[in-house]
Amino acid sequence: xxxxxxxxxxxxxxxxxxxxxxxxxxxxxxxxxxxxxxxxxxxxxxxxxxxxxxxxxxxxxxxxxxxxxxxxxxxxxxxxxxxxxxxxxxxxxxxxxxxxxxxxxxxxxxxxxxxxxxxxxxxxxxxxxxxxxxxxxxxxxxxxxxxxxxxxxxxxxxxxxxxxxxxxxxxxxxxxxxxxxxxxxxxxxxxxxxxxxxxxxxxxxxxxxxxxxxxxxxxxxxxxxxxxxxxxxxxxxxxxxxxxxxxxxxxxxxxxxxxxxxxxxxxxxxxxxxxxxxxxxxxxxxxxxxxxxxxxxxxxxxxxxxxxxxxxxxxxxxxxxxxxxxxxxxxxxxxxxxxxxxxxxxxxxxxxxxxxxxxxxxxxxxxxxxxxxxxxxxxxxxxxxxxxxxxxxxxxxxxxxxxxxxxxxxxxxxxxxxxxxxxxxxxxxxxxxxxxxxxxxxxxxxxxxxxxxxxxxxxxxxxxxxxxxxxxxxxxxxxxxxxxxxxxxxxxxxxxxxxxxxxxxxxxxxxxxxxxxxxxxxxxxxxxxxxxxxxxxxxxxxxxxxxxxxxxxxxxxxxxxxxxxxxxxxxxxxxxxxxxxxxxxxxxxxxx
Amino acid sequence: xxxxxxxxxxxxxxxxxxxxxxxxxxxxxxxxxxxxxxxxxxxxxxxxxxxxxxxxxxxxxxxxxxxxxxxxxxxxxxxxxxxxxxxxxxxxxxxxxxxxxxxxxxxxxxxxxxxxxxxxxxxxxxxxxxxxxxxxxxxxxxxxxxxxxxxxxxxxxxxxxxxxxxxxxxxxxxxxxxxxxxxxxxxxxxxxxxxxxxxxxxxxxxxxxxxxxxxxxxxxxxxxxxxxxxxx
Ligand SMILES: Cc1cc2nc3c(=O)[nH]c(=O)nc-3n(C[C@H](O)[C@H](O)[C@H](O)COP(=O)(O)OP(=O)(O)OC[C@H]3O[C@@H](n4cnc5c(N)ncnc54)[C@H](O)[C@@H]3O)c2cc1C
Ligand code: SF4
Numbered sequence: 001x002x003x004x005x006x007x008x009x010x011x012x013x014x015x016x017x018x019x020x021x022x023x024x025x026x027x028x029x030x031x032x033x034x035x036x037x038x039x040x041x042x043x044x045x046x047x048x049x050x051x052x053x054x055x056x057x058x059x060x061x062x063x064x065x066x067x068x069x070x071x072x073x074x075x076x077x078x079x080x081x082x083x084x085x086x087x088x089x090x091x092x093x094x095x096x097x098x099x100x101x102x103x104x105x106x107x108x109x110x111x112x113x114x115x116x117x118x119x120x121x122x123x124x125x126x127x128x129x130x131x132x133x134x135x136x137x138x139x140x141x142x143x144x145x146x147x148x149x150x151x152x153x154x155x156x157x158x159x160x161x162x163x164x165x166x167x168x169x170x171x172x173x174x175x176x177x178x179x180x181x182x183x184x185x186x187x188x189x190x191x192x193x194x195x196x197x198x199x200x201x202x203x204x205x206x207x208x209x210x211x212x213x214x215x216x217x218x219x220x221x222x223x224x225x226x227x228x229x230x231x232x233x234x235x236x237x238x239x240x241x242x243x244x245x246x247x248x249x250x251x252x253x254x255x256x257x258x259x260x261x262x263x264x265x266x267x268x269x270x271x272x273x274x275x276x277x278x279x280x281x282x283x284x285x286x287x288x289x290x291x292x293x294x295x296x297x298x299x300x301x302x303x304x305x306x307x308x309x310x311x312x313x314x315x316x317x318x319x320x321x322x323x324x325x326x327x328x329x330x331x332x333x334x335x336x337x338x339x340x341x342x343x344x345x346x347x348x349x350x351x352x353x354x355x356x357x358x359x360x361x362x363x364x365x366x367x368x369x370x371x372x373x374x375x376x377x378x379x380x381x382x383x384x385x386x387x388x389x390x391x392x393x394x395x396x397x398x399x400x401x402x403x404x405x406x407x408x409x410x411x412x413x414x415x416x417x418x419x420x421x422x423x424x425x426x427x428x429x430x431x432x433x434x435x436x437x438x439x440x441x442x443x444x445x446x447x448x449x450x451x452x453x454x455x456x457x458x459x460x461x462x463x464x465x466x467x468x469x470x471x472x473x474x475x476x477x478x479x480x481x482x483x484x485x486x487x488x489x490x491x492x493x494x495x496x497x498x499x500x501x502x503x504x505x506x507x508x509x510x511x512x513x514x515x516x517x518x519x520x521x522x523x524x525x526x527x528x529x530x531x532x533x534x535x536x537x538x539x540x541x542x543x544x545x546x547x548x549x550x551x552x553x554x555x556x557x558x559x560x561x562x563x564x565x566x567x568x569x570x571x572x573x574x575x576x577x578x579x580x581x582x583x584x585x586x587x588x589x590x591x592x
Numbered sequence: 593x594x595x596x597x598x599x600x601x602x603x604x605x606x607x608x609x610x611x612x613x614x615x616x617x618x619x620x621x622x623x624x625x626x627x628x629x630x631x632x633x634x635x636x637x638x639x640x641x642x643x644x645x646x647x648x649x650x651x652x653x654x655x656x657x658x659x660x661x662x663x664x665x666x667x668x669x670x671x672x673x674x675x676x677x678x679x680x681x682x683x684x685x686x687x688x689x690x691x692x693x694x695x696x697x698x699x700x701x702x703x704x705x706x707x708x709x710x711x712x713x714x715x716x717x718x719x720x721x722x723x724x725x726x727x728x729x730x731x732x733x734x735x736x737x738x739x740x741x742x743x744x745x746x747x748x749x750x751x752x753x754x755x756x757x758x759x760x761x762x763x764x765x766x767x768x769x770x771x772x773x774x775x776x777x778x779x780x781x782x783x784x785x786x787x788x789x790x791x792x793x794x795x796x797x798x799x800x801x802x803x804x805x806x807x808x809x810x811x812x813x814x815x816x817x818x819x820x821x822x823x824x
Binding site for chain 2: 048049050052053054055059060061066067068070071074075076080081083084085086087088089192193194195198233235236237238239246355358359360361362364365403404405407408409418419420421423424425427428431432456457458460509510511512513
């Protein structure tokens, strides 16, 4: 085993890791980023036209995690034996430099401020008894006002396109009226709406909702970010979600941060470096560095550091904490421990409308972050009192570019044949003339939904796989059904010749075979109480103070919005406090 | 020119005058795709003779030749599948394939130890044995097309074991790979003449819609282009 030393180690070269690496090198530290996948650069991965290949891309999962080496096991309930997630389907974690930030779509939200203190807000409005038995509703212990500068910073780094509503308290545009106040405009104007989105926008407004163009980390024009790196204008190529953007228009760590970092002599990137664990000192209170496996030589390497950033993606963060013995593993029976607690996801269901045959929706035109949404039924924007559930969903047309293999395998929807006679007719109608509307909603945390180490299955390196115990619960199913019922008037208003509403069913089990989202959350949540949170408000481990855990693992609940805007803001927030407070006086920043 | 079938006449009638009419008409794509499909037969590298007959027949039932144009055979889907068998995907190298392999509720996903190439090897042998036992000794490829469709429908939701493969899993594998072959870039051996894309109106590797973000509901006017620059 070889031993080396650096000031700070960052595990994972995705969004969170790249942001922390940039901030810490700016603070003067030597930073080593360990990434288990390959190095990736848009000039190679995004090369045109070879990257414009659906089979190699989204179907054979070129840029995604290689499950043959490591995966998770999944079960719905605690009385089952979990089995491995053997083939990618329900969620698509990234691997390689850029992480999932290379192949994401780019819907770039802030947060609904009410969601940051959901427990407090629900109790204030509806009383404590409104929270169902077994739901672990919690606050983040950070406010929107505290995070606002970091949302602003992230948008400027990502080159985000959007239309504001208010700036410094004054109405400044026709954006989302439910969006929180901003200190500045978006760096770029909103993306154009594709035809389907304009149809939705008009119909939603006519039925009294408040449609707005989605904020997107797809560049609506040429842009140079604060790190001096350039983006080109998005051409709605449609090979967005699941692909590297050949136009340099979709924000990624590879395009927006790493070109600047790679020039910094204090920055070291080691790829094919699979971190096995964070090493702790003898009393387990301080990290001394990490042990990783060099996948090129199969040698274990010990790297020493004063500061360790775990930013390996939501569930990998939790996995690494459990493998390293950082904090107390969550026990759902005794209701003790925090690592693995409040594991959450998002609800998502898709409804489809068929337009008259003279209207072509050209589904292949699109950009991952672009579209039109309504927030009328998100967060606490509506009265939950008579409805009896917590949470909500934005509703949107987010036409990211539908390609033919996925469309064909998904089938023509409705009751049409999925193969054989009649299939082609139905596919042609669906592909040419339909559009989809998603309800992309929250998912609450529950006592018996959690992460721990699997007792049976191991990864290629001999370590226990992470086990997910997850299914849908009544509160979230009813929330989804309610919001989907609000889509029906839009369908009618836009003149659909027919439509099919997709919603969760009572007692529906989580199905790992169908893509939903890669918006997994929780498991190492932030909060004010070390009994119910793994990290404090600065994302610092309560137990090992020189370890910070950055990612959606910090979310106590799954929110209606896509997570990455929040992940990036939390990353900049944590980095700011590391730079201004922690580095001057290393130790716990909040007393337990 | 041969007479269009009633369904096709009806279908084309519905499109006359629309910008996409030419996409459906007796366009060269059809002829080319069919010509390639009928040209010197592709020699399978993975599948043996019996498997190859089964595969060709089954793909064609899943995506049949009809008034809309060539089916899976004409488009080269069997060739596509044969070539996929010798890839990391075909060998199961993209999947977590460590044991123990146990049976679990369907919603928890694929739990067999078999990679795609074994699903086919065992599944097709099992399927042909099943068909011979129920159809007086004939193999799947020798059945009438209506009988073939009926057998596939049985498999689609069937739990019966075809070798070590539950019938519905063989069907799923066949359906997925057939559609991949029909709609992927011709680079991989299928979608000959880009006829799969032409049917849907998918422009392939164009990937530039700067001027077509919103067409106010008009059809996109250009035909497909492949990665190699082939057009239709
Ligand atoms: C198809 C798709 C579409 C998406 N669209 C959106 C969207 O529109 N909007 C949105 O907000 N979010 C979206 N997301 C989610 C978004 O990609 C993630 O929220 C974001 O990438 C998370 O950043 P991260 O830094 O936490 O993790 P990642 O970006 O995934 O980076 C983690 C990195 O850590 C590495 N790693 C893991 N374990 C180890 C280890 N043991 N040793 C070394 N390295 C390790 C991984 O290989 C990976 O490169 C999408 C995701 C997918 C898959
Ligand atoms: S749609 Fe736009 S942002 Fe997305 S990959 Fe294409 S050019 Fe890039």
